[in-house]
Amino acid sequence: MSPHPIFVAALVLALAVPAEATPPRSPLTSAQEELAVAVAAAPELTAARARAAAARTRLVAAARFPDPTVEGMVSRRNTPMENMPMWEVTVRQPLPKAGERAADRDRAAAVVAMAEAEYFSMAGEMAADIAMALAEADTAQLRAQALAAQIARTEQAISAVDTRIATGQGRLGDRLVLQTRIALMQLMTEQDRRMAEDALSGARGRLGLPSATPLPVFAAPSLSEIDPDQAPALAVAGAKTAEARAMARMARASAKPMTAVGLRFEREQERMGNNDTIGVAFMTELPWRGRRYARAEERAAQAETTAALAEASVARYRITAALSRVERAERLAELARRLAQETQKRLNADYDTLVSAAGTGGMGGDSTVLMLLEVLEKTTEAQLQVIDAEGSVRAARAELWRYVPAAFFPNP
Numbered sequence: 001m002s003p004h005p006i007f008v009a010a011l012v013l014a015l016a017v018p019a020e021a022t023p024p025r026s027p028l029t030s031a032q033e034e035l036a037v038a039v040a041a042a043p044e045l046t047a048a049r050a051r052a053a054a055a056r057t058r059l060v061a062a063a064r065f066p067d068p069t070v071e072g073m074v075s076r077r078n079t080p081m082e083n084m085p086m087w088e089v090t091v092r093q094p095l096p097k098a099g100e101r102a103a104d105r106d107r108a109a110a111v112v113a114m115a116e117a118e119y120f121s122m123a124g125e126m127a128a129d130i131a132m133a134l135a136e137a138d139t140a141q142l143r144a145q146a147l148a149a150q151i152a153r154t155e156q157a158i159s160a161v162d163t164r165i166a167t168g169q170g171r172l173g174d175r176l177v178l179q180t181r182i183a184l185m186q187l188m189t190e191q192d193r194r195m196a197e198d199a200l201s202g203a204r205g206r207l208g209l210p211s212a213t214p215l216p217v218f219a220a221p222s223l224s225e226i227d228p229d230q231a232p233a234l235a236v237a238g239a240k241t242a243e244a245r246a247m248a249r250m251a252r253a254s255a256k257p258m259t260a261v262g263l264r265f266e267r268e269q270e271r272m273g274n275n276d277t278i279g280v281a282f283m284t285e286l287p288w289r290g291r292r293y294a295r296a297e298e299r300a301a302q303a304e305t306t307a308a309l310a311e312a313s314v315a316r317y318r319i320t321a322a323l324s325r326v327e328r329a330e331r332l333a334e335l336a337r338r339l340a341q342e343t344q345k346r347l348n349a350d351y352d353t354l355v356s357a358a359g360t361g362g363m364g365g366d367s368t369v370l371m372l373l374e375v376l377e378k379t380t381e382a383q384l385q386v387i388d389a390e391g392s393v394r395a396a397r398a399e400l401w402r403y404v405p406a407a408f409f410p411n412p
Helices: 010-016 030-040 043-061 100-166 172-207 232-254 288-360 367-403
Strands: 069-078 083-095 259-270 273-284
Touching: 030 100, 043 100, 083 273, 100 172, 100 232, 100 367, 172 367, 232 288, 232 367, 288 367
Parallel strands: none
Antiparallel strands: 069 083, 083 259, 259 273
């Protein structure tokens, strides 16, 4: 599969990353691209793209200049000498407050950046949820396969016990113990399969796919692909900061008086001739109350700025914690694999010896069956520990989707 062309919104990057150039990132793997494309086609992401498009469309309406107004009046003046009709027309142009249009442009640009950053953040969140569901399903399926293998081995032990019973050396109680163990493992196997089906069903629901639609395979970014400075959470915080600062500028602009200029033409139609009057009008408001309201709005905007900066700081700590969690999970999985290999060799040798003894009658009483059960349980436990440890690694890596750069997903 060839890499999908992906571009990064310049406005989002301006708010989310430093001004210096960053080294180019390696292309997506085919599995990563498949998962990213599936996420981008989800209904939630479609809605987020529509919101981003709406925000970009509203840029045209930002910093609007008020329309002029036209006022007309017709009247009649009655005097003892005559009645004269009068009419006048006034054209008035309201003027925006100083700094209001620039602040409105900045606010609209911040809203666009916010919508695009939230799109990428939502894409990362959904990709993480889907990847975690796939990881959970993979782990459950591997557990079910391991239990199925152990069921087969336990059935072999039952065959050995049946041989002893046929020769008069075995007991039906031994067979019952093994059958009970098989029934328990069959229940565990069915539970794991149901867990896998539930996880895959939930993933299809998030992606808006029918139940029979195949899902992408598990994929997750590597540690080297995570750059905290390009995380969507920081882009969202940067957009919130820019919006709050623009709102503060709008609050300061709202404290300034609104003004308007106008041109007035009046005509009095007298018997002796028309009397025309042309005048220029100027209007301004007295912002006595507006300044108090504006100060409150500015304080609120400053509080929003503080909150956005705090969110950015928290996001950095969260990214650091996620990266360290992956490293710890990988170390634990490596340890589990090494110990399981060593344990499995010993258990396999013990198992073969015990099955042989059970079939030839070399061991009597309940000890053979109980020791077989113990070996099988330890074998299953060793395998499941490795599967669970590797599943924890996949789950930890799946969470890294929340912090991938915007370039992992198509533009909104």
